[in-house]
Amino acid sequence: MFIEPNHNTKHSQPRIGWVEVVCGSMFSGKTEELIRRLNRAKIARQKVEIFKPAIDKRYHDLDIVSHNENSIRSTPVNTSEEILLFAGDCDVVGIDEAQFLDNNLVEVCNKLAGSGKRVIVAGLDMDFAGKPFGPMPLLMSIAEYVTKVHAVCVVCGEVAQYSYRKVTSQDKILLGETDSYEARCRRCYTMGELA
Numbered sequence: 493m494f495i496e497p498n499h500n501t502k503h504s505q506p507r508i509g510w511v512e513v514v515c516g517s518m519f520s521g522k523t524e525e526l527i528r529r530l531n532r533a534k535i536a537r538q539k540v541e542i543f544k545p546a547i548d549k550r551y552h553d554l555d556i557v558s559h560n561e562n563s564i565r566s567t568p569v570n571t572s573e574e575i576l577l578f579a580g581d582c583d584v585v586g587i588d589e590a591q592f593l594d595n596n597l598v599e600v601c602n603k604l605a606g607s608g609k610r611v612i613v614a615g616l617d618m619d620f621a622g623k624p625f626g627p628m629p630l631l632m633s634i635a636e637y638v639t640k641v642h643a644v645c646v647v648c649g650e651v652a653q654y655s656y657r658k659v660t661s662q663d664k665i666l667l668g669e670t671d672s673y674e675a676r677c678r679r680c681y682t683m684g685e686l687a
């Protein structure tokens with residue numbers, strides 16, 4: 493389990509920020525882990541601001557909702573730059589579904605961390621084709637901490653790192669749930685419809 497780092501022990505020094513990335517396939521527990529970290533920050537009386545891309549309206553316009561129905565209130569944004577405008581004087585910034593945001597998110601996260609904030613970003617590392625998704629690979633390279641979480645392969649029960657698309661669309665962005673996707677291990681993902 494990820495234990496929050498204690499970077500700010502010398503109170504005479506300006507606060508040090510950092511970037512944490514939580515990545516993995518669909519159903520791997522990214523949103524649950526993001527909500528867990530943000531709730532702990534709230535319990536510690538830190539000021540938390542949470543963002544998600546406005547296009548992700550699967551469950552709710554404002555809430556970030558996990559597959560097992562945990563939720564937390566967020567601000568929808570159309571561009572990563574808006575996060576800089578809305579983050580204000582908070583201590584912790586949470587961002588879900590970061591794969592849908594633009595590559596400028598890297599600069600935004602670096603600026604937020606540079607101003608002393610803890611930044612926690614969750615998102616899909618790979619799309620349905622197994623290709624790196626949006627700004628996620630770039631964020632993983634600049635982050636201080638990267639946590640890769642795994643789902644369970646729905647075909648064989650092994651550790652799953654792929655989001656297998658069950659429908660024929662080749663569009664990179666196709667919002668959906670178990671209707672359109674399932675978590676699969678390397679072998680069952682590669683076997684496709686034959687698995």
Ligand SMILES: Nc1ncnc2c1ncn2[C@@H]1O[C@H](COP(=O)(O)OP(=O)(O)O)[C@@H](O)[C@H]1O
Nearest residue numbers: 518519520521522523524558559560643644675
């Ligand atoms: N194949 C699966 N493997 C693991 N968890 C699954 C699977 N299918 C459904 N779940 C549920 O999804 C939850 C994780 O949801 P969530 O945090 O929203 O994942 P993510 O944000 O990575 O898509 C698990 O706790 C479990 O209840």
Ligand SMILES: Cc1cn([C@H]2C[C@H](O)[C@@H](COP(=O)(O)O)O2)c(=O)[nH]c1=O
Nearest residue numbers: 517518519619620655664665666667668
């Ligand atoms: C693989 C893949 C996924 N999507 C969409 C499907 C869902 O709406 C989100 C991922 O949500 P989760 O919280 O990680 O379960 O992304 C997509 O648009 N394109 C893809 O290739």
Ligand SMILES: [Zn+2]
Nearest residue numbers: 645648677680
């Ligand atoms: Zn499998």
